[in-house]
Amino acid sequence: MDLAHLEELATERLDAVAADYINRGSADGLTRAANLTAWRRLRLRPHVLRDVSNVQTATTVLGAPVATPVLIAPTAMQRLAAEDGERATARAAARVGTVMVVSMVASCSLEAIAEAAPKAPRWAQMYLLGDRGRTRALAERARDAGYQAIVASVDGAAVPYGDHRGATPPPPGGLGNLVPSEPGRPGALLAAMADFDAGVTPPDLALFREWSGLPVVVKGVLRGDDAVACVEAGASAVAVSNHGGRTVDGCVATGDVLAEVADAVGGRAEVYVDGGIRTGADVLKALALGARAVLVGRPAVWGLAVGGETGVVDVLDAFTRDLARVLAFCGASNLSEVSADLVVPAP
Numbered sequence: 599m600d601l602a603h604l605e606e607l608a609t610e611r612l613d614a615v616a617a618d619y620i621n622r623g624s625a626d627g628l629t630r631a632a633n634l635t636a637w638r639r640l641r642l643r644p645h646v647l648r649d650v651s652n653v654q655t656a657t658t659v660l661g662a663p664v665a666t667p668v669l670i671a672p673t674a675m676q677r678l679a680a681e682d683g684e685r686a687t688a689r690a691a692a693r694v695g696t697v698m699v700v701s702m703v704a705s706c707s708l709e710a711i712a713e714a715a716p717k718a719p720r721w722a723q724m725y726l727l728g729d730r731g732r733t734r735a736l737a738e739r740a741r742d743a744g745y746q747a748i749v750a751s752v753d754g755a756a757v758p759y760g761d762h763r764g765a766t767p768p769p770p771g772g773l774g775n776l777v778p779s780e781p782g783r784p785g786a787l788l789a790a791m792a793d794f795d796a797g798v799t800p801p802d803l804a805l806f807r808e809w810s811g812l813p814v815v816v817k818g819v820l821r822g823d824d825a826v827a828c829v830e831a832g833a834s835a836v837a838v839s840n841h842g843g844r845t846v847d848g849c850v851a852t853g854d855v856l857a858e859v860a861d862a863v864g865g866r867a868e869v870y871v872d873g874g875i876r877t878g879a880d881v882l883k884a885l886a887l888g889a890r891a892v893l894v895g896r897p898a899v900w901g902l903a904v905g906g907e908t909g910v911v912d913v914l915d916a917f918t919r920d921l922a923r924v925l926a927f928c929g930a931s932n933l934s935e936v937s938a939d940l941v942v943p944a945p
């Protein structure tokens with residue numbers, strides 16, 4: 599899988615402002631780069647002489663069976679990348695047998711995305727808005743449209759003020775779930791983000807469960823103590839994430855804190871991670887450090903930009919094939935055989 603080439607192709611096809619918005623990290627891109635480096639600094643320490651004639655990548659997330667531990671991260675405004683936007687991504691997730699996490703600032707509505715792939719497992723990502731009534735209405739819509747979890751992103755205090763230097767493109771066709779939004783209005787995304795509540799604390803997490811009846815995944819955790827607070831507040835899972843290095847530059851890389859978070863959670867909730875995961879080896883390293891699954895953000899958007907639904911399928915299939923190859927190399931025939939001792943820091 600040559601994701602660098604895919605990124606180039608996507609960048610050529612996309613409008614320049616959209617490409618910059620999708621690809622960039624904040625400020626000097628230190629955290630975006632650190633995410634990639636953190637996985638590369640780890641080395642595999644494989645077992646040999648294990649029977650790996652039948653390698654399986656299937657697992658479950660929050661009880662839902664998935665064919666691969668590579669899930670699709672929530673990314674805003676996917677109609678920047680393809681006319682069908684999130685509907686194409688949802689169909690791709692269904693074809694591959696994985697979970698799509700739908701962004702709160704998706705181009706398409708929660709219902710339209712659900713209709714595009716009714717049988718696929720899908721989770722709805724949300725920020726708690728200052729306007730609780732609007733947030734509650736969205737959580738109820740997600741439940742009614744068959745979403746199976748709410749992914750509560752908790753970096754909302756930082757996101758609107760990301761210190762990136764580029765422009766934020768107007769949402770093509772509007773923002774499917776946030777009203778008021780006018781199609782194509784410049785600054786519509788920034789206006790929507792201005793209502794993210796910067797006063798969220800752990801007890802607020804229960805609101806998502808109360809409103810939707812769905813399990814809550816907390817996305818944006820970077821410390822063991824915070825992860826414990828989320829679990830104690832009732833979270834079913836935490837996702838270690840720094841928003842792909844798009845908020846405050848200089849933030850720690852996710853690969854560098856995953857083990858701390860997984861240890862602190864101690865099996866009381868599922869742990870996922872995203873940020874800079876680009877190869878099957880990166881996926882295996884994340885699983886060895888304690889993640890149950892990983893999420894990929896930009897690679898899926900690049901696939902969408904280059905090949906629509908099929909482009910996203912190709913990216914996910916490539917990750918999964920590569921993971922199967924690395925699992926075999928490490929002597930693991932399934933994900934339950936991935937243990938911490940398969941990974942060591944580079945000398």
Ligand SMILES: Cc1cc2nc3c(=O)[nH]c(=O)nc-3n(C[C@H](O)[C@H](O)[C@H](O)COP(=O)(O)O)c2cc1C
Pocket residue numbers: 619620621633671672673674701702703723751817839840841842843844872873874875893894895896897899
């Ligand atoms: C273009 C773009 C838009 C994003 N929009 C959202 C969003 O709406 N909500 C959210 O929680 N995270 C959002 N993220 C962060 C991703 O969910 C994820 O944390 C990150 O992309 C993972 O890093 P990777 O791109 O290196 O795989 C976005 C990321 C990108 C690249």
